[in-house]
Amino acid sequence: MEISFWVLRRSVPPAAGKFTQNSGGIFAVLGNTSRTAPVGNLHQRLKQRLDDRTAAGNRRQLTVAGSLADFCSNDYLGLARSEALRQRIAARAQAMPLPNGATGSRLISGNSAYALETEVALARLFRAESALLFASGYAANSAVLSVVPQAGDVVFCDQLIHASLREGARLSDAERRYFRHNDLDDLEEQLRGLRGNGFAGEIFVVAESVYSMDGDFGPLADLLGLGDRYDAHLVWDEAHSTGLWGEGGSGLACWLGLHDRIFARIYTFGKAMGGHGACVAGSRVLTDYLVNFARAFIYTTALPPHSLVSIRESFGFLAEHPTLQSEIGRKIRLFRATLAGGTLPGAMSEPEPLSQSPIQILKVGGNEPTKALAHALQRAGFDVRPILAPTVRAGEERLRICLHVHNRDEEIIQLAGLLHEWKSGDSTEQEPEYGSG
Numbered sequence: 001m002e003i004s005f006w007v008l009r010r011s012v013p014p015a016a017g018k019f020t021q022n023s024g025g026i027f028a029v030l031g032n033t034s035r036t037a038p039v040g041n042l043h044q045r046l047k048q049r050l051d052d053r054t055a056a057g058n059r060r061q062l063t064v065a066g067s068l069a070d071f072c073s074n075d076y077l078g079l080a081r082s083e084a085l086r087q088r089i090a091a092r093a094q095a096m097p098l099p100n101g102a103t104g105s106r107l108i109s110g111n112s113a114y115a116l117e118t119e120v121a122l123a124r125l126f127r128a129e130s131a132l133l134f135a136s137g138y139a140a141n142s143a144v145l146s147v148v149p150q151a152g153d154v155v156f157c158d159q160l161i162h163a164s165l166r167e168g169a170r171l172s173d174a175e176r177r178y179f180r181h182n183d184l185d186d187l188e189e190q191l192r193g194l195r196g197n198g199f200a201g202e203i204f205v206v207a208e209s210v211y212s213m214d215g216d217f218g219p220l221a222d223l224l225g226l227g228d229r230y231d232a233h234l235v236w237d238e239a240h241s242t243g244l245w246g247e248g249g250s251g252l253a254c255w256l257g258l259h260d261r262i263f264a265r266i267y268t269f270g271k272a273m274g275g276h277g278a279c280v281a282g283s284r285v286l287t288d289y290l291v292n293f294a295r296a297f298i299y300t301t302a303l304p305p306h307s308l309v310s311i312r313e314s315f316g317f318l319a320e321h322p323t324l325q326s327e328i329g330r331k332i333r334l335f336r337a338t339l340a341g342g343t344l345p346g347a348m349s350e351p352e353p354l355s356q357s358p359i360q361i362l363k364v365g366g367n368e369p370t371k372a373l374a375h376a377l378q379r380a381g382f383d384v385r386p387i388l389a390p391t392v393r394a395g396e397e398r399l400r401i402c403l404h405v406h407n408r409d410e411e412i413i414q415l416a417g418l419l420h421e422w423k424s425g426d427s428t429e430q431e432p433e434y435g436s437g
């Protein structure tokens, strides 16, 4: 009562330790003056960590993508920039009486017939019994791993799984172990050891269709084989394959016909689909369980209706433009052929459609050399970003080159040619000055 009375009568000066008003008319709680020092110390501590990053050459900064050729976004199929899709989404949204926001969590006011229909459509697309929407892939991954494995269970994570999966596994009461990246022998040895010792709990194996910082594929069929042998359930992240493979963009597992054997699949819509959001696909029991126990589902505002329209229409658009998938495959082969210094006709007839993903890696090593190479390429007009430690292991710093359908063939040939030169050691400078500066 006392507070609201004072807020209404702004002319009354706030007492120390109560409320004050900043220049924007916003009221903030003030501590009494004796609390200034600890806050100062805290800032000092935070600043010290930032300074450490600056000294190590890996301080993260927000930048705005400019007019350079896009070789860094996850918009592999160009859907985020598609004018035709933008108009399609706008027309659909216009035709529907949708509120501007979800207004609450799915369990309170944020559910709608349209959200439920969207989940039915996604379950059909991903050939699952059920699908459950999440606000992001990060939320979906951490939700599944934090609450499905329980105390007494063991989660085996590929060493290179995404931060969101690690986060989920860390939050879980299950024991967490790692196996070497894509190393089936290492995984099998650990599984054999565990089951050989009579372990009777649930075992989960966590892997990805395409690894985001390496661009290589998880060995799905072999992982499922091990799962069968050692009674382990696979949690499979399709973030970087959603849209790129499979009918209508249904991803790698569906394309390989192995979807039925996977316990939980996570699809995201912020990468090749050009939008935002994610879903978990699996059994009805799994999605019902997540509705009841996954905090990242329960305690957050649902995706806004406009995002749902965007998800539906982007899959509709992709189904009508299936050549986008073959076109990205062609761009990948063109890049790789040029990078290898190969001749185009031979490389273009490369038969294996699954040979590569749109994420191409060039390991440089060291924060400064990696940044220097990226900056040189940026000066030459290519938006290529360095991936530094600690995002990747120290010594494995790299360029992460993402290919897109909107990258012109000449741009790809030029960029891959420059990188080929760099790889061959043709550049004598430490910082190759490819551009005019």
Ligand SMILES: Cc1ncc(COP(=O)(O)O)c(C=O)c1O
Binding pocket: 136, 137, 138, 139, 141, 162, 164, 208, 210, 211, 212, 237, 239, 240, 268, 269, 270, 277, 278
């Ligand atoms: C492999 C992988 N999984 C999950 C995510 C998270 O997805 P989202 O961006 O939708 O949160 C990412 C995003 O970087 C990713 O690379």
